[in-house]
Amino acid sequence: MQLKDIKQLIKEEVQKARHSSLLESPEMLDEKSILKSKYPFKAIYIFGPAGSGKSYISKNLLGIPSDFVVSNPDERIEEVFPAFGISMKFANSEDGDDAELEALQQHSRTILQNASRAHTSNLISIANPLTFDTTGEQVPKMVKRIEALTKLGYDIAVFMVNVPTQASVDRDARRQRVVGAERTAGISQKYQQDVVQSQGYLKALSANKNVTILSDVYNNIFDLNTGDLLTKPTVISPDMLPDDLNPEKNPEAFANEKAKMEQAVARLQQWVNTPVENPAGQTVLKGMRTLVKKSGGKLGQNLNDLVIATAKEELQDPDVIAAAEHLSGLGGVKMITKKTKGNKAKMATAPSADQPAISGAVRGKKDTGDDSIRGMTQKEALNYDNLVDFVRSALFTEGNG
Numbered sequence: 001m002q003l004k005d006i007k008q009l010i011k012e013e014v015q016k017a018r019h020s021s022l023l024e025s026p027e028m029l030d031e032k033s034i035l036k037s038k039y040p041f042k043a044i045y046i047f048g049p050a051g052s053g054k055s056y057i058s059k060n061l062l063g064i065p066s067d068f069v070v071s072n073p074d075e076r077i078e079e080v081f082p083a084f085g086i087s088m089k090f091a092n093s094e095d096g097d098d099a100e101l102e103a104l105q106q107h108s109r110t111i112l113q114n115a116s117r118a119h120t121s122n123l124i125s126i127a128n129p130l131t132f133d134t135t136g137e138q139v140p141k142m143v144k145r146i147e148a149l150t151k152l153g154y155d156i157a158v159f160m161v162n163v164p165t166q167a168s169v170d171r172d173a174r175r176q177r178v179v180g181a182e183r184t185a186g187i188s189q190k191y192q193q194d195v196v197q198s199q200g201y202l203k204a205l206s207a208n209k210n211v212t213i214l215s216d217v218y219n220n221i222f223d224l225n226t227g228d229l230l231t232k233p234t235v236i237s238p239d240m241l242p243d244d245l246n247p248e249k250n251p252e253a254f255a256n257e258k259a260k261m262e263q264a265v266a267r268l269q270q271w272v273n274t275p276v277e278n279p280a281g282q283t284v285l286k287g288m289r290t291l292v293k294k295s296g297g298k299l300g301q302n303l304n305d306l307v308i309a310t311a312k313e314e315l316q317d318p319d320v321i322a323a324a325e326h327l328s329g330l331g332g333v334k335m336i337t338k339k340t341k342g343n344k345a346k347m348a349t350a351p352s353a354d355q356p357a358i359s360g361a362v363r364g365k366k367d368t369g370d371d372s373i374r375g376m377t378q379k380e381a382l383n384y385d386n387l388v389d390f391v392r393s394a395l396f397t398e399g400n401g
Helices: 003-018 054-060 073-083 099-125 139-152 165-174 181-197 200-205 253-272 279-294 303-309 318-330 384-396
Strands: 042-047 069-071 130-134 155-162 211-213 337-339 345-347
Touching: 042 054, 042 139, 042 253, 054 130, 054 155, 069 099, 099 130, 099 303, 139 155, 139 200, 139 279, 155 181, 155 200, 155 253, 165 181, 181 200, 200 211, 279 303, 279 318, 303 318
Parallel strands: 042 130, 042 155, 069 130, 155 211
Antiparallel strands: 337 345
C-alpha cells in the first residue's frame, strides 16, 4: 500500500468520523479498550517445523489465555483455498507437478500472507496480545522481527518445539494442507541445524531483557501422561532419535523433556500475569490510556493517535508527548517540545495557520536499519515525516478543513 492509498483511506475515515455517533456522544469503549486490556504489549512466538504440535501445545499445554490472537497465515489457506477450489496439496514443478497449479498456489499464498500481515499490523497498532505460530527456521529474519517488536514496546516470550524430520514429513503428508516431502524436510533440517544444534534463538536473544525464553527446545516425542514415545499422529521410534533423546539409551530422556514443559508452563504464567516490563511499552501504554481519558474515549486506542493528538493543545499531556516522542523516534526523527506557562510541555508551534502544531518536528532522516519501523515497510517508508504530510493533506484539503 502506497502513501497515496493510505491518504485516501484517512480522508474516508475522517468523513465517516464526522457522522459517527461515537464522536457525537462519546462513551468509553467495550472490553477491547486499552483501559481494560489484560495483556497489552505481550507477544508469544512458538517455533517448530511442520507437524511438531505447535497448535496443540498452544491450546492444551502452555495455557495461553484466549485474549492472545493467533497470527498464522496457514490458517487462512485452510479457509480460502477450498472455497475457491484450489488444492491444498502444494504442487512442485521440479517434481513434475503442474507448473500452473504451483504458480496459482504460490501467488494465492502470497496474497493471503500479505492479508495476514496487514491484520497483524492492525492488532499491533492497538497493543493487542498476539501469538505467532510459525516454523522459525529462518532465525535471523525472525530475530529481527522480535527485536523490532521489543523496540516498539512489546514483551516477548519464545517457545521452541521439535520433532524428528521423518515425523515432520509423515505428519505433513497426513494433513489436509500438504506442503510436500521435499519442502518439509528442507525446513526441518534447517531447523535442526540453526535452532536446535546451533541454538540460534538462545544465542541471539539471551541479552535482550525484553525477551523471555520459556525453555530449551522441547522435543515433542513423549506422551507426558505415560512417558511412552508417541504413536499418534506418527509413531516415534527410537531409531529416529539421537542418543540423548532415545529412552533405550538415556533413561532420563522423558524426565528431561517433561521438566522442560513444566518450566515453560510456569515461566509463561508468570510472564503473562506480569504487566508489561518493557520501558518503551510502559511509556506508550501510559500515553494511550491517558489519551483515552483526556479525549473522552475518542482517541488513544491506536498507537497512531498519540502523534496526531499532539496537534491539539487540549489533548497535550506529558504522558502523551512522551509516548509520541518514542514512536516518532522509531521513524528516525525527533520531536521538539517547548515550555509554556505552568512548565507544561507542548509541541513547537506550526509555522503557518494552515499547518497543525504536529508539524513542529525536526525534518531529518537517518539510516535506522532493517529492524526499525521504517525497515519493516517497503518502498516509501511510513515514518513520522510522511505521517505528518499525508495527515495534513487529508485534514486540510478538499473541503476537509
